[in-house]
Amino acid sequence: MYEHRVQYYETDRMGITHHSNYIRWMEEARVDFLDRLGWSYARLEEEGIVSPVVSVECHYKHSSTFHDRIRIEVAVESLTAAKLKLRYTMTGEDGKTVCTGRSEHCFLSPEGRILRLSREYPAFHAALAAQIPPEGGAPDAL
């Protein structure tokens, strides 16, 4: 479980966290998720895997502000041969859901060729697939 402490420079003049920062925290939590999976950004780079963000979305439920500790849970929502969808649940110290999000990623060779993970990097594909929550055990839909 990744934790982000809200910084003063992340607030805006409404007195709350500016909404764009949650997209950045999704990246922080994703980096940590891949580290713990054994497939850090450094390893992906060494193995010749580039992984651009294809789309993101964020649904704001409750505001947060300076000094709040936000816990961020990452789950694999779906995985095809070439595309990964992650889901994020961000929770405040009072247990309230602050924000939910999604991001979609593809995988490219350094030359920009689309990689089919399942065939070209089966170990990475299997590691991700093992993170898909069992039927019915998934967090509530966004």
Add this chain to the structure above:
Amino acid sequence: MYEHRVQYYETDRMGITHHSNYIRWMEEARVDFLDRLGWSYARLEEEGIVSPVVSVECHYKHSSTFHDRIRIEVAVESLTAAKLKLRYTMTGEDGKTVCTGRSEHCFLSPEGRILRLSREYPAFHAALAAQIPPEGGAPDAL
């Protein structure tokens, strides 16, 4: 039509614009859109309208980088009594779509009460409604 020049500090070590910045440019374009509509943030504040972001989404089509000029078109996608959806199309100098996005907004009184714009601020509601593109004339769906 709003234009954003990509700044050096908006790029990342992939050599391209970091994906979180597009969410910020959507805000820049929204501020400009409301200015041109005659309902600037300053006026909304004076009239006692607070407008939090309920959700955002971004679909990345082509990368952009430092010094690129990005044109951003804002359209009203839908408007109900209490909720506004905006759609964004971002285009590079070569005419390619760089990114499309959406944001959803509600309207609150300074005390946090949900405002029904259609009844409480009919002039603002009408100004927004007049921006809905005619049937069939809308840009391609996201």
Add this chain to the structure above:
Amino acid sequence: MYEHRVQYYETDRMGITHHSNYIRWMEEARVDFLDRLGWSYARLEEEGIVSPVVSVECHYKHSSTFHDRIRIEVAVESLTAAKLKLRYTMTGEDGKTVCTGRSEHCFLSPEGRILRLSREYPAFHAALAAQIPPEGGAPDAL
């Protein structure tokens, strides 16, 4: 000792941490320093102390990049009746100094009146004064 992990979104297209982020890390370390001193931003706010940044400076020694752990040491450089100067030393995992910095702060009442800490908040003034390194024991000058 505060630690900051460099985020992907903090890098730029030179492949290194963008120089503006060190100013933000100085704020992170300052918040942590005041927390540990027992005078958190929350307490300052409650006690009616507003503390704007008067000046900052940063001297870049070695670059850092994504995933680096940067340790940030904060020291009180000087303290007068109404003004505080802090000094920052940022060190990479290899022990090299990445960056040194300074920030200067004054103290205002919520109405904007300049506070003389030594007289109006002697406990806070004493807590800060106790952090001044002994003569000769200070880190190397910036």
Add this chain to the structure above:
Amino acid sequence: MYEHRVQYYETDRMGITHHSNYIRWMEEARVDFLDRLGWSYARLEEEGIVSPVVSVECHYKHSSTFHDRIRIEVAVESLTAAKLKLRYTMTGEDGKTVCTGRSEHCFLSPEGRILRLSREYPAFHAALAAQIPPEGGAPDAL
């Protein structure tokens, strides 16, 4: 003269522009200054000149906030064979100085060798030197 419009996401919960952003605006103004000089970042890159920031400083005089137009004047403060110092004066719409700043830059080959501009890129050195204000005509010292 470069102009920056303060964005909503650049404000913080004090209701004013967060101090770290002025460092970013100095970069924006510097990019524009070099463009107008005929030595854009793109040209520097083509010619094999890398120019890291060696130090920055910022002195905050008056706060600014969302939607303010800030005019930023850049001047060459000093230029030696290998080092450039720039000075920045930022002015609000009411003519008040918001902030003054300085940045220091060296010049490297793509391999990291220190370049002596005066000898290796005399045309660029001369273009910069021509921007040094005449004795006595300089803006007030920082």
